[in-house]
Amino acid sequence: MAGPLDGVRVLDLSAVVVGPICTHVLCEQGAEVIKVEAPTGDLLRHLAGRGRSAGMNGKFLNFNRGKKSIAIDLKQPAGIEALRRVAATVDVFVTNIRPDAQQRLGVDADALRAAAPRLIHCSITGFGSGGPYAGRAAYDTVIQGASGVAGTFAASTGEPRYVPFLVADHTVGLVAAQLIGFALYRREKTGIGEAIEVPMFENMAAYIMQEHLGAASFRPPLGPPGDHRVLSPDGKPLPTKDGFVCISANTDAQAHAFFDAIGRPELKTDPRFAKVAQRVQHTKEYFHIRATSLGGRTTAEWLEIFDRMDVPASPYNTLSSLIDDPHLRAVGMVREEDHPTEGATIAIGAPNRFSGGNTPPRPPAPRLGADGAAILAQAGLSTDEIDALRHDGVLIEGMP
C-alpha cells in the first residue's frame, strides 16, 4: 500500500512552520521530502524548547517526521551549486525564503524551471507580489496581526491578541500543499510544471473576511463586520460540576433537545429561542443559558444525556489529557515510538484515510544533515565532489 503521492520527490528550502507543515503533509501522503537546512539547522530546532539533545526538541520532531535532512552552507557558491543539482532531480520545490533571496541564490522559479520544465515551484511569501507590501518579511504573528486574526479577539473581548498556536503559518502551509496537489494533477495532463505563489497575508485575510465580513459585505454596509455568534465572549466550553463539556446546538432539533436535557422544555416555545433565526437574534441570552445550566451534573453525566438526546457534545481536552484520549489511542493518532537517537517518544499519526492506499508510518525526524551525502550521491555527485564539499565546510553533517 502506498499513499497518493508515492513517487513524488520534493526539495524543501524552508524553515520553522509554514514550509515544514506543507512538506510534512506531502510526506505523509507518500512523497519523498528532502529538507535543506542552514549549517546551524532549521530555526525551529532552537526556538521550541527542550529535547534530549541539541536541536531535537518535540516541536521540531513533530513537524519533520519522515523527511531527509541535508545541511548546506548557501553562503558559499559550491553550496548553491550543490542545491541546484539536487533541484534538477525533483518534482516539487518548496521555499519560504523571500523572493529577492531566491533570486540571489538562483532558486527562483525562472531559474530552476529553465533547467527542469516539469518542476513545480512553490514560493510561500508574506505578501503577494502585486501590492505595496510585496517583498516584506513576515512571520506568523505579523500575519495574524495584519490579516484580522488578532482583530477577531478585539471584536470578541475588546483586546487584540494572537491565537495561541501558529494559525497563519499552519493554515497557509496546508494550503500550499493543497495547491501543489492541484499543480501535480495539472502536470499529469499537460506534462509541464509551473510556479505557484502563496502569499500568507492574502490567504489569511481571505479566511478572516469569509468568516467575519458579514453585514459589511454589502455596500453600503448593513452593519458592522463580525459574526456575533462566533465572536460571543461566551464562546467557551461550558462548566459542569467537575469540569467542562463542549456542545453545539444550532438546528432547532438540537436546541430543543438541549432545552429538554436541562429541564427547561418551556424554552422550546419561547419566542426568543424557538427557531434558529430567533436564537441568532438572542445569541447573548441563549449562550448565557447554556453557560449557566450545567453545574448540577458531572461531565460524564451530561455526555451520556446529550448522546441519548442527539445534542452534539464532547469532553473538553487539555493539552495534557489530549495525549491520553481513548479515541486518539484507538485510531493510532497517539502511539509510543523509539527514535533511533532520541529515545522513547510519542508519535503523532496520520489523520486521513484513502481507500486507494495509504503511506505506512514514516520514520522519525532526522538529525541535522543526516542524509546529506546520500542525497548528493543520488543527485549524481561523485564521492570526490562530496568529500570536497565536506572538507570545505559546505556540507555539514551533525549539529556544530
Add this chain to the structure above:
Amino acid sequence: MAGPLDGVRVLDLSAVVVGPICTHVLCEQGAEVIKVEAPTGDLLRHLAGRGRSAGMNGKFLNFNRGKKSIAIDLKQPAGIEALRRVAATVDVFVTNIRPDAQQRLGVDADALRAAAPRLIHCSITGFGSGGPYAGRAAYDTVIQGASGVAGTFAASTGEPRYVPFLVADHTVGLVAAQLIGFALYRREKTGIGEAIEVPMFENMAAYIMQEHLGAASFRPPLGPPGDHRVLSPDGKPLPTKDGFVCISANTDAQAHAFFDAIGRPELKTDPRFAKVAQRVQHTKEYFHIRATSLGGRTTAEWLEIFDRMDVPASPYNTLSSLIDDPHLRAVGMVREEDHPTEGATIAIGAPNRFSGGNTPPRPPAPRLGADGAAILAQAGLSTDEIDALRHDGVLIEGMP
C-alpha cells in the same frame, strides 16, 4: 486562462462551513461545483446574520461564490434518485453528513462508486471510523473543545475558550480539498477513483499536538506540553502611541535590530537576550520589553523604523480596517461587485497564483435552488421528469 481544476465537476452535499470551504477552494481553482441544499437551504443561510434578502447573508455569500445551487427534498425517494443521477455524472462527491445518513440515502462511497468507479468520494466526519467516538455528530465548537484548541487558551490565560472563528471547520475543509487534489492526481495515473475519510477530530488533534506536544513528546516527558513562547499571555499586538503594531523578532539579527530600534543596544549583549536559546529561556522578560517599549512613537513611525532595520512588522488591522487595507485593494482581494439579486457587495478575491493559468473571478453565490432544473437536465433528466419533481415538491426553486 483556466485554473488547475478546470473541467473537474464536484457534487457538494454539505452545509455550514467545513464542506462549503472545501468546495469553495475547488471552485476557485476551476472546478464546477453543484451545491445540494435542503428545501430550506444550507443552515448557514439562516445562522449568520443579516442580508438584503432572506438566506443571502454575507457569510453565506462569501463561502459559496461561484457555486450552482440545487435544492432537493431528500426525504422523498424521488429526491434521492435525482441526487444519485447527478452523482453519476461528476468527478468528486463531497459530503459532511454522518456515515449512517449517507448509507440511508445511498450516497455512501460504496453505493456511489459501484455506479461510477472513477468517482472520488470525500466524507468529512466528526470522528474517525476506527475509534470509540465514531459516528458522533460534530460541529466546530465540539471539535475545538475536544482537540485541544480550547485547551491552548487554558494553557495561555487560564481559561478554556474557542477561537473566535470556525478554525476546526475551516482548517479541515481546506485539508479535504487538499486530499481531493491528491486523489485527482492519483486518478490520472490509475484511472480509478477512491474514497477519502477526513475526520475533523483527528485532524485538529494532530494540528494541536504538532504545535504543542513539545516536551511531552518524550517518554517520560521532559516537561509539560505546550510551546511557552506561543502560549505567552503577552502574545499580542504591541501598543504604540496611537494604536498597535505587530512584529516578529526571532532570529538574533532581528532581535538585535529591535533592541537598536528601541534605543537599548546594551540588550544585544545581555546574557538573557543575546542568543535565540537565551531569549527562549527568558521569553517572559523578552516579551515584556517588547510590550512596553513602543509607547513613545506612532505606529507609522515604528513601521518606518522597523522596515529600515529589517525587523518583520506590520500594522494591526481590525475587522473594519482590513476591508480598506491598501495592499488587499491593490492585489484585487477586496473589490466592489454587483450581485445580480442582492445589489452592491464586497467581493473577496482569490489569494494564490499559478503560472500555468488561474480561474477568472467566479460569479457571486446563488440563491436557493437557482440552478436546479438546469443541473437535472444536464444529468439527463427529461423536461417531464423535472416538471414532475417540481410538481411533487421534490425540486425547490427559491426560498420557501
